[in-house]
Amino acid sequence: MNTNTLENSVTEVIFQLEKVSVYYGSFEAVRKVYMDIPKNKITAFIGPSGCGKSTLLRCFNRLNDLIPGARVEGKITYHDKNLYSKDMEAVEVRRRIGMVFQKPNPFPKSIYDNIAFGARVNGYRGDMNELVEQSLRQAALWDEVKDKLRENGLSLSGGQQQRLCIARAIAIEPEVLLMDEPCSALDPISTLKIEELIQQLKQNYTIVLVTHNMQQATRASDMAAFFNVVTSEEGKRSGYLVEYNETIKLFNDPQEESTKEYVSGRFG
Amino acid sequence: MSISSFKQFDRSERWQPNRSLNKWIQRSIVAIFGLFALISILTTFGIVMTLLVDAIPFFEEVPLADFLTDTEWTPLFTRKEYGIFVLISATFLTSVIAIAVALPLGLLSAICLSEYAPRSLRRWLKPALEILAGVPTVVYGYFALLFVTPVLRSFIPGMQPFNSLSAGIVMGIAILPMVASLSEDAIYAVPSSLRQGAYALGSTKREVILGVVIPSALSGIVASFILSISRAVGETMIVTIAAGQSPNLTLNPLVPVATMTAYIVQVSLGDAPAGSLAFKTIYAVGLTLFLITLVLNVFSFWFVRRFQQKYE
Ligand SMILES: Nc1ncnc2c1ncn2[C@@H]1O[C@H](COP(=O)(O)OP(=O)(O)OP(=O)(O)O)[C@@H](O)[C@H]1O
Numbered sequence: 001m002n003t004n005t006l007e008n009s010v011t012e013v014i015f016q017l018e019k020v021s022v023y024y025g026s027f028e029a030v031r032k033v034y035m036d037i038p039k040n041k042i043t044a045f046i047g048p049s050g051c052g053k054s055t056l057l058r059c060f061n062r063l064n065d066l067i068p069g070a071r072v073e074g075k076i077t078y079h080d081k082n083l084y085s086k087d088m089e090a091v092e093v094r095r096r097i098g099m100v101f102q103k104p105n106p107f108p109k110s111i112y113d114n115i116a117f118g119a120r121v122n123g124y125r126g127d128m129n130e131l132v133e134q135s136l137r138q139a140a141l142w143d144e145v146k147d148k149l150r151e152n153g154l155s156l157s158g159g160q161q162q163r164l165c166i167a168r169a170i171a172i173e174p175e176v177l178l179m180d181e182p183c184s185a186l187d188p189i190s191t192l193k194i195e196e197l198i199q200q201l202k203q204n205y206t207i208v209l210v211t212h213n214m215q216q217a218t219r220a221s222d223m224a225a226f227f228n229v230v231t232s233e234e235g236k237r238s239g240y241l242v243e244y245n246e247t248i249k250l251f252n253d254p255q256e257e258s259t260k261e262y263v264s265g266r267f268g
Numbered sequence: 269m270s271i272s273s274f275k276q277f278d279r280s281e282r283w284q285p286n287r288s289l290n291k292w293i294q295r296s297i298v299a300i301f302g303l304f305a306l307i308s309i310l311t312t313f314g315i316v317m318t319l320l321v322d323a324i325p326f327f328e329e330v331p332l333a334d335f336l337t338d339t340e341w342t343p344l345f346t347r348k349e350y351g352i353f354v355l356i357s358a359t360f361l362t363s364v365i366a367i368a369v370a371l372p373l374g375l376l377s378a379i380c381l382s383e384y385a386p387r388s389l390r391r392w393l394k395p396a397l398e399i400l401a402g403v404p405t406v407v408y409g410y411f412a413l414l415f416v417t418p419v420l421r422s423f424i425p426g427m428q429p430f431n432s433l434s435a436g437i438v439m440g441i442a443i444l445p446m447v448a449s450l451s452e453d454a455i456y457a458v459p460s461s462l463r464q465g466a467y468a469l470g471s472t473k474r475e476v477i478l479g480v481v482i483p484s485a486l487s488g489i490v491a492s493f494i495l496s497i498s499r500a501v502g503e504t505m506i507v508t509i510a511a512g513q514s515p516n517l518t519l520n521p522l523v524p525v526a527t528m529t530a531y532i533v534q535v536s537l538g539d540a541p542a543g544s545l546a547f548k549t550i551y552a553v554g555l556t557l558f559l560i561t562l563v564l565n566v567f568s569f570w571f572v573r574r575f576q577q578k579y580e
């Protein structure tokens with residue numbers, strides 16, 4: 001068995017997953033994941049479509065709470081506190097753990113208000129204009145939208161919308177940023193800009209990044225986790241963690257055959 | 269270049285789409301729907317013509333200025349006056365009361381139903397609401413006259429047996445299901461990805477609903493409001509039964525009044541000989557009513573077009 005814990009490393013652990021399974025009704029989408037996510041590092045989740053990367057990602061900010069029928073089993077700790085205990089407020093958790101979704105989902109509001117919304121609900125007392133500009137700059141969108149901040153966020157192109165969503169997420173200065181394929185709708189230039197942003201954010205943020213792009217995983221991440229699907233006798237497809245290691249090791253010296261095939265593009 | 273000239277590029281006999289049949293079906297569908305559209309346009313046109321044909325002779329005898337400025341409406345008396353605002357005031361009063369009841373309650377029930385009620389409850393509450401919208405208005409009319417008015421009179425001194433207050437309140441109850449159902453549709457249609465996005469920024473449920481869901485559904489909600497306002501203005505049975513038939517230029521909700529619709533009913537059922545000036549008044553009133561509702565609907569159409577959100 002591979003070790004998914006970071007016992008011998010010096011970095012601080014921010015999330016600890018112990019036997020985490022996620023169900024949609026009776027369907028087990030993710031099976032018994034054990035892993036430690038290091039603080040102020042970039043952890044990449046890779047794996048074939050439908051293996052439960054998004055599902056697992058949504059456990060970290062308790063977004064699965066909103067999906068009727070979804071259920072998380074096992075234990076997830078955040079700074080050594082049980083994320084799913086009774087006295088943990090989901091709203092407070094989400095304020096600290098931001099998320100960028102797989103599909104861009106800007107609010108049908110002005111570009112400005114898309115960013116100001118999160119700041120307002122979290123009682124931001126500083127200069128709102130400054131916050132909006134700074135967040136848009138960080139997300140590499142400022143130059144494209146600075147003259148039309150009052151226009152509807154939905155009038156932007158798909159890639160611009162995604163960067164708006166990134167700006168919106170970092171505007172509230174979370175501690176962790178969960179990014180679900182943030183670049184899947186972006187051109188190579190914007191992708192590079194976002195990757196630069198991710199590197200820059202690393203100093204202050206912990207980032208968990210889902211990606212289908214192997215180059216991106218190798219370029220951007222410190223740690224990488226490979227998930228795969230097992231099909232049960234009844235034909236149900238559950239995702240599980242195959243291998244989790246430092247990105248360099250996972251890509252250059254994979255321990256499992258399926259990891260090797262996947263990272264070298266010979267999967268299937 | 270016609271499609272058939274691509275034939276030479278087809279690789280296989282296995283692909284033989286029946287283009288001519290498709291074209292034929294397409295044409296007949298267009299023709300059938302065109303016919304239906306034409307029928308509804310012709311009907312509307314016919315209604316307008318009917319109204320105009322008798323309203324024009326009316327306005328030849330009664331100057332438009334008098335129609336708009338007289339302060340009494342007495343076409344059935346010997347001293348005749350034709351101040352349409354007498355009837356408009358009554359319609360306005362009953363509608364405002366109805367809207368004051370229906371819009372807030374309707375919107376609140378829509379929010380409750382789509383955001384707070386468990387799914388299983390929603391599944392049977394929504395159809396129940398729609399059935400409620402189908403209760404004949406004559407039932408509501410007698411409910412107002414025989415139940416609501418006596419109850420209100422027991423603690424409101426000076427309230428008359430016929431009055432716009434109870435007619436308005438009950439009319440509000442009658443249109444509430446429509447407001448609730450249509451607004452609920454609009455709220456329910458807001459994609460859950462937007463809700464998730466708002467929650468992911470650390471919003472509470474209240475902030476998600478007020479800050480994202482309601483604004484996103486606004487055009488649909490406003491459309492339901494305007495539709496219900498049109499319904500209140502055109503509502504006939506409840507006001508005829510419960511608000512009375514005494515034309516009265518007033519905004520006092522406790523006294524009998526006659527709304528435009530109630531007046532039309534009164535004359536149609538009464539003994540004003542067809543063709544007389546008294547009878548022609550109902551066409552003038554009908555035309556006014558038509559214009560008011562038309563303006564409301566055009567506004568609603570414009571509003572929905574202007575503010576409709578398109579989600580990708
Ligand atoms: N809301 C839901 N309700 C029920 N089943 C779901 C739901 N969301 C996801 N699933 C199921 O859970 C499994 C994992 O889905 P998930 O979206 O997490 O995959 P993924 O790894 O993110 O895939 P992709 O790379 O295509 O985004 C799939 O079999 C999917 O059908």
Ligand SMILES: [Mg+2]
Binds near residue numbers: 053055
């Ligand atoms: Mg996914």
